Amino acid sequence: xxxxxxxxxxxxxxxxxxxxxxxxxxxxxxxxxxxxxxxxxxxxxxxxxxxxxxxxxxxxxxxxxxxxxxxxxxxxxxxxxxxxxx
Amino acid sequence: xxxxxxxxxxxxxxxxxxxxxxxxxxxxxxxxxxxxxxxxxxxxxxxxxxxxxxxxxxxxxxxxxxxxxxxxxxxxxxxxxxxxxxxxxxxxxxxxxxxxxxxxxxxxxxxxxxxxxxxxxxxxxxxxxxxxxxxxxxxxxxxxxxxxxxxxxxxxxxxxxxxxxxxxxxxxxxxxxxxxxxxxxxxxxxxxxxxxxxxxxxxxxxxxxxxxxxxxxxxxxxxxxxxxxxxxxxxxxxxxxxxxxxxxxxxxxxxxxxxxxxxxxxxxxxxxxxxxxxxxxxxxxxxxxxxxxxxxxxxxxxxxxxxxxxxxxxxxxxxxxxxxxxxxxxxxxxxxxxxxxxxxxxxxxxxxxxxxxxxxxxxxxxxxxxxx
Numbered sequence: 001x002x003x004x005x006x007x008x009x010x011x012x013x014x015x016x017x018x019x020x021x022x023x024x025x026x027x028x029x030x031x032x033x034x035x036x037x038x039x040x041x042x043x044x045x046x047x048x049x050x051x052x053x054x055x056x057x058x059x060x061x062x063x064x065x066x067x068x069x070x071x072x073x074x075x076x077x078x079x080x081x082x083x084x085x086x
Numbered sequence: 087x088x089x090x091x092x093x094x095x096x097x098x099x100x101x102x103x104x105x106x107x108x109x110x111x112x113x114x115x116x117x118x119x120x121x122x123x124x125x126x127x128x129x130x131x132x133x134x135x136x137x138x139x140x141x142x143x144x145x146x147x148x149x150x151x152x153x154x155x156x157x158x159x160x161x162x163x164x165x166x167x168x169x170x171x172x173x174x175x176x177x178x179x180x181x182x183x184x185x186x187x188x189x190x191x192x193x194x195x196x197x198x199x200x201x202x203x204x205x206x207x208x209x210x211x212x213x214x215x216x217x218x219x220x221x222x223x224x225x226x227x228x229x230x231x232x233x234x235x236x237x238x239x240x241x242x243x244x245x246x247x248x249x250x251x252x253x254x255x256x257x258x259x260x261x262x263x264x265x266x267x268x269x270x271x272x273x274x275x276x277x278x279x280x281x282x283x284x285x286x287x288x289x290x291x292x293x294x295x296x297x298x299x300x301x302x303x304x305x306x307x308x309x310x311x312x313x314x315x316x317x318x319x320x321x322x323x324x325x326x327x328x329x330x331x332x333x334x335x336x337x338x339x340x341x342x343x344x345x346x347x348x349x350x351x352x353x354x355x356x357x358x359x360x361x362x363x364x365x366x367x368x369x370x371x372x373x374x375x376x377x378x379x380x381x382x383x384x385x386x387x388x389x390x391x392x393x394x395x396x397x398x399x400x401x402x403x404x405x406x407x408x409x410x411x412x413x414x415x416x417x418x419x420x421x422x423x424x425x426x427x428x429x430x431x432x433x434x435x436x437x438x439x440x441x442x443x444x445x446x447x448x449x450x451x452x453x454x455x456x457x458x
Binding site for chain 2: 003004026029034043046050053054057
């Protein structure tokens with residue numbers, strides 16, 4: 001429940017903003033991060049921006065996640081997916 | 087840039103080197119459901135060096151919500167004219183008999199929301215209905231509840247109320263340190279709760295109990311980075327607070343979120359599944375918001391707690407047992423037919439052990455193949 005995901009602000013209007021999450025556009029509240037502007041990388045939790053991220057750190061996170069997804073896809077293709085019971 | 091596998095391999099090598107100098111075996115605890123699932127998914131528990139154990143604590147807010155609170159949510163959903171708004175995580179968790187999912191299948195109005203503000207918007211659109219928000223979660227989620235309530239106040243929306251079931255993590259960590267049988271050597275502190283409360287929130291814990299606290303992110307490499315620091319601190323006998331997730335966590339946290347929390351809530355003694363009553367570990371609405379307290383608005387009486395027979399969730403949540411110690415695990419209790427909350431929650435320790443069962447078996451070697 002406490003997972004937050006990185007996204008990028010693409011539009012701002014008062015305390016509301018639109019964030020891009022890997023191609024998905026989601027409305028977010030910026031009540032807890034009033035200084036964010038278009039182009040900022042942010043951490044989003046349950047519809048609220050809770051932190052602004054350094055662009056380089058966010059890009060590094062996305063690159064690691066992309067590599068992880070690629071590795072997991074490779075694992076799934078070779079039968080390394082999750083099982084269904086103990 | 088290094089690949090993910092290379093970063094993982096390098097981190098594990100550093101962990102092995104640090105663990106080689108440990109004078110005795112150590113047990114660390116993470117207190118975040120996302121850490122639990124992330125560790126299982128990447129096989130981390132089985133890759134840890136000999137002498138290093140990572141236990142899961144009461145970090146899944148769904149799991150520590152008492153059955154009585156779930157019962158109250160189900161009762162609310164069954165009232166005529168009430169719409170109960172909840173995050174999806176809560177849907178399948180059973181109370182003493184019912185769950186919100188079963189209540190919804192009988193026609194009760196249970197609405198899944200992504201943001202707490204959606205509940206306020208619903209109340210504004212449908213003034214003839216009473217909209218109740220299930221306020222569940224730690225300090226990451228509680229500010230959203232506070233923001234929703236303040237918005238309802240500002241916009242003069244009378245038909246919005248909250249059933250507050252929020253928890254605060256640091257008082258629970260303090261209570262765990264009093265469990266002598268655990269003998270914890272340090273905490274892997276939750277990343278996103280810390281974004282809100284700030285790294286310094288753990289300082290009193292470190293000072294009063296002499297226990298190392300290291301804040302970690304959620305990817306395997308970030309968790310390993312934090313574990314390396316924990317092992318180094320344990321090896322050197324040093325009680326320190328380390329922020330190993332500085333890309334997201336600051337020393338003081340998020341001041342706007344903290345201000346919303348302080349305006350709406352005050353700390354209160356609260357019951358946790360498995361830990362009992364812990365001082366200041368919950369949140370209660372301040373008196374000026376009392377009219378928006380769903381317990382009061384709908385005259386709900388608290389319900390006595392009874393654990394399901396044979397269920398060891400209480401022991402699992404406090405790290406005193408692993409899921410495999412529970413007689414029901416994997417037989418009478420599975421994700422399809424869960425008995426306790428640790429199996430039903432997608433962030434529960436029992437579900438992590440069930441889904442990633444191989445991850446919790448220690449490996450003779452913790453070398454990771456580097457994919458070119």
